[in-house]
Amino acid sequence: MSNQTRRPALGNLLRRPETGSLLGLVTVFVFFAVFGGADFASATGAASWLNVAASLGIVALPIGLLMIAGELDISIGSMIPAGSMAVAIVSGHFHAPILVGIGTALAIGAVVGFINGVLVVRTAVPSFIVTLGTLFAVAGLVLGLSVILTGTTSVGIKAGPEAKWLLGHFIGGTFQVTIFWWIAAALLFGFVLHYSHYGNWILAMGGDKVSARNAGIPTERVTILLFMCSGVSAAFVGLSQAILYNSAQVSAGQSYIFNAIISVVVGGVLLTGGYGSVVGIVLGTITFAIVNQGIYYTGFDANWASLIIGILLLLAVLMNNTFRKLALAYSPARGKSRT
Amino acid sequence: MKHVVKLLLTAAVIAATATAARADGAKIAVIGGKADDPFFAKIKKGIDDAAMVVKAHGGAVNYLQLQTYDNIGGDAANLIRTAIAQHASVIAAPDWVADSEDEAYKAATAAGIPVMLYNAGGGDKAKELGAINYIGNEEYPAGLAGGAYFASHGSKNVICVNTVPGAGNLEARCKGISDGIAKSGGKSTQLPLPASSFGNPTAVAEAIKATLLKDASIDGVATISAGDADSAANGIQQAGRTSKVKLGTFDMNETNLERIKEGTQLFAIDQQPWLQGFLAVSLSDGFVNYGLKTATPTILTGPGIVDASNIDATIAGAKAGYR
Incomplete structure (x- = not known):
């Protein structure tokens, strides 16, 4: 991408992976600003979609990177509740220090991610199938363990003021502190994808894994690391939600699988890998969150919510596709563009 | 190799005797929700507690649970048919989607297996299907x-x-x-x-x-x-x-x-789910073994309102997994 940023002409701007997603975002924002009125445009209105985007965004980022690398991780659907339950059981039920609970949750995420990565690398079974397996396996493990350990499937947790301040409070009563974690995650993943050598490796792996390996890229290590990132991120979202809402349930989080993939695709990442950007993923997540929450500010009957969500998302993706075609069909006079 | 065969044979014999031993008393098939559903976990506790009584009477409880709630009526109907195929002596099940499940209930009755409705369905439905009773909330x-x-x-x-x-x-x-x-x-x-x-x-x-x-x-x-x-x-x-x-x-x-x-x-x-599981199993057991039946047509376990007036007892019950 760096060869494009050097020449900031309009044509190049239109060909950036995130241009389409930005236009999609502007479209849905204008739509709800018109139909949602003053409340939607206010700070509390912005909090509505930012709060939803934050927790979704933290999982969508590593999922996006995985998808760029040509992989998929749907085990996040049970890693989120696993993270919630881990912190709630360790610190809520057994009253261990909150740091131990947080550490346990993140460690579980890393371990599950590691297992996912190793299985994908060693077995060559498509990651969709591998993580489908771990999706069920982790769900079963969480349920079984929580019933054995606590005798129930819903555990309460009262975090101390420091943990609450860091992970589960509302700034000014409206903005979740999770938003800042999301920004931090976006900066981190943005650096990895766009400014470190890992980024080129990831893009190359999604383009053609065999050539990437032949070119000397440690594809196995990168794949395993990416799965560990998504496991840890999902566990993080789970534990911060448990601290925020003071309770954890074994079965919450399945909707994240789909929502994260939608956000990533709306953000311009190619489903088949090899193309995408972190800014795009962030914009896609915000677009999805606005579409999902904006409806409550409008006068529309909420029964139609799903229909409107569907149509707006389709529009956003279509806009994206148009711009991606522009970008992929582009061949500068002095030689072929990298993507 | 010989050892393996021997081991397998022994296991088979043990399994066969275990099944035979269980077949003496009532074989109660209970159809229920996912075990990771916090609500059904309490029903399950009631079922497990009542299973001790069933066991003391020489019977056994088989809990058939849904894997997802995506096709709840059809899946529950399939589980009812599974219970019929297993020759259960009584089937306790929720009637979540009457249109999908009622046919399966009729098949059970036709096969001579009595039915106990719990959790969903209601008293009128129990009467219509000729079920033993309905235990639950409306x-x-x-x-x-x-x-x-x-x-x-x-x-x-x-x-x-x-x-x-x-x-x-x-x-x-x-x-x-x-x-x-x-x-x-x-x-x-x-x-x-x-x-x-x-x-x-x-x-x-x-x-x-x-x-x-x-x-x-x-x-x-x-x-x-x-x-x-x-x-x-x-x-x-x-x-x-x-x-x-x-x-x-x-x-x-x-x-x-x-x-x-x-x-x-x-x-x-x-709706006091523990009571639903406990009563569904213990009343089914009493009915099949000894012909016991309550005179109350519908046993409502709810609604019970929990508010400031009864919160302490409820919290104690919740800690123990009963509420």
Whole structure:
């Protein structure tokens, strides 16, 4: 991408992976600003979609990177509740220090991610199938363990003021502190994808894994690391939600699988890998969150919510596709563009 | 190799004797919800507790659970047929979707297997199907009780947050709330949320916040599950309306109960799931073994209102997994 940023002409701007997603975002924002009125445009209105985007965004980022690398991780659907339950059981039920609970949750995420990565690398079974397996396996493990350990499937947790301040409070009563974690995650993943050598490796792996390996890229290590990132991120979202809402349930989080993939695709990442950007993923997540929450500010009957969500998302993706075609069909006079 | 064969044979013999031993008493097949559903976990505890009695009578309980709730009626009907094929001596099951399940119930009756309805279906359905009895809650009256409770505590405009729009039992809950509050001149409208919000507490909380900001006259929020009540409490707080908007919910969890104790949640409507599991199994056992039957046609385990007046006993029960 760096060869494009050097020449900031309009044509190049239109060909950036995130241009389409930005236009999609502007479209849905204008739509709800018109139909949602003053409340939607206010700070509390912005909090509505930012709060939803934050927790979704933290999982969508590593999922996006995985998808760029040509992989998929749907085990996040049970890693989120696993993270919630881990912190709630360790610190809520057994009253261990909150740091131990947080550490346990993140460690579980890393371990599950590691297992996912190793299985994908060693077995060559498509990651969709591998993580489908771990999706069920982790769900079963969480349920079984929580019933054995606590005798129930819903555990309460009262975090101390420091943990609450860091992970589960509302700034000014409206903005979740999770938003800042999301920004931090976006900066981190943005650096990895766009400014470190890992980024080129990831893009190359999604383009053609065999050539990437032949070119000397440690594809196995990168794949395993990416799965560990998504496991840890999902566990993080789970534990911060448990601290925020003071309770954890074994079965919450399945909707994240789909929502994260939608956000990533709306953000311009190619489903088949090899193309995408972190800014795009962030914009896609915000677009999805606005579409999902904006409806409550409008006068529309909420029964139609799903229909409107569907149509707006389709529009956003279509806009994206148009711009991606522009970008992929582009061949500068002095030689072929990298993507 | 020889050892392996021997081991396998021994295992087979043990398994065969175990099955034979179990076949002496009543073979009670219980169809139920997913085990990771916090609500059904309490029913399951009741079933497990009653299973001790069944075991003492020489019988056994086989719990057949749904894997997902995506096709609840059809899947439950298949489980009923599985129980018939296993020659259960009695089948206890919820009638979630009458249109899908009733045929399976009739097949059970035709095969000479008595049926006990619990958790969903209602007394009229039990009579229609010739079931032994119905043990459980009736959603609409539970909603009515909730609506009346809201009205008696001064709420005039209540939203009923439905995170699974279209599910018959949840629609009945919201309709009950609406009719219950209408008797005192108040009103209640449903807030249906799309499937993309289900299981995402932030999305539910933000939806409730937005709705409260849009309509300042809302003074009550009813939720259809305990987890949603946690989200609602958060949404109400974000909208800055904790003192004005009262919160009530169907079902409950530890955090709900603590809020009731603190005074930031008004009440929870409990259908006492442990009783449903316990009674469904123990009454089925008594009926099959000894022809015991209660004279009460429908055994309602709910609605029980949990509020500040009975919160301490409820918290004690919740700690032990009974509530």
